[in-house]
Amino acid sequence: MLKQITLTAIFALGLSTAIAAQTTRTTETERALARLGDLAPNAVRRRLNEMRPPAYQPGPVLLNEIIKRQELTVVSGERVERLKASLQPVLAYHKRDGKLPIYVLRSEQPKAFVACRAALIITTKLMLITSEAELRGIVAHELAHEYLWEERERAFEKKDESLLREIELFCDAVAAITLKEIGDDPAHLARALERMTYIGITAGNVTRSETKTHPSLSARLKLNQWLCQRFAQATNLG
Numbered sequence: 139m140l141k142q143i144t145l146t147a148i149f150a151l152g153l154s155t156a157i158a159a160q161t162t163r164t165t166e167t168e169r170a171l172a173r174l175g176d177l178a179p180n181a182v183r184r185r186l187n188e189m190r191p192p193a194y195q196p197g198p199v200l201l202n203e204i205i206k207r208q209e210l211t212v213v214s215g216e217r218v219e220r221l222k223a224s225l226q227p228v229l230a231y232h233k234r235d236g237k238l239p240i241y242v243l244r245s246e247q248p249k250a251f252v253a254c255r256a257a258l259i260i261t262t263k264l265m266l267i268t269s270e271a272e273l274r275g276i277v278a279h280e281l282a283h284e285y286l287w288e289e290r291e292r293a294f295e296k297k298d299e300s301l302l303r304e305i306e307l308f309c310d311a312v313a314a315i316t317l318k319e320i321g322d323d324p325a326h327l328a329r330a331l332e333r334m335t336y337i338g339i340t341a342g343n344v345t346r347s348e349t350k351t352h353p354s355l356s357a358r359l360k361l362n363q364w365l366c367q368r369f370a371q372a373t374n375l376g
């Protein structure tokens with residue numbers, strides 16, 4: 139109980155200090171974090187369990203349709219199987235193991251996303267530029283989108299840009315917590331985001347700045363760094 143209170147106090151104190159020195163953009167961060175309560179691991183687990191929609195579990199016809207729509211070649215083989223195995227801890231943390239098919243598609247764009255809540259899609263380029271732990275961070279972010287799937291769809295309809303960015307920050311926070319919980323370094327997410335952004339900039343289709351749908355790279359890195367520090371402090375106290 140005492141430990142719980144101490145952790146809560148630290149998270150609350152850290153957050154208000156972080157917010158004090160910030161602008162509108164971090165209000166999005168603040169709101170994103172507020173969705174996860176005091177950020178203590180058990181509380182987050184409980185919160186995510188409450189928020190989690192039932193797995194969609196599509197049939198083969200819909201899956202074929204989703205993949206066909208991407209207009210990219212499906213890659214298979216030993217390496218893909220190894221990759222799928224390496225992602226299992228993330229899927230298990232989010233209760234999606236065996237429930238969300240994974241497809242690797244050949245593409246020069248480093249991307250991962252959950253299509254129609256039915257399939258996790260990862261491109262060969264993303265596979266190539268990330269370590270397994272970094273990819274687990276990116277995939278955790280993508281799985282986190284399921285928790286706010288409908289809210290995000292409504293935000294797109296209403297063109298609520300601030301809410302869209304807030305949802306991205308929520309997914310980044312959930313991804314960092316996921317990494318921490320499965321025994322990876324949560325900073326892997328920041329490394330992957332940074333590399334994906336710079337490669338995207340070189341390809342000419344990504345920016346470091348805030349967009350209508352995404353926070354700036356620096357806001358995302360700052361949140362990750364803040365969470366890493368909080369986790370380290372909590373561990374030291376424990």
Ligand SMILES: [Zn+2]
Pocket residue numbers: 279280283306309
């Ligand atoms: Zn996202």
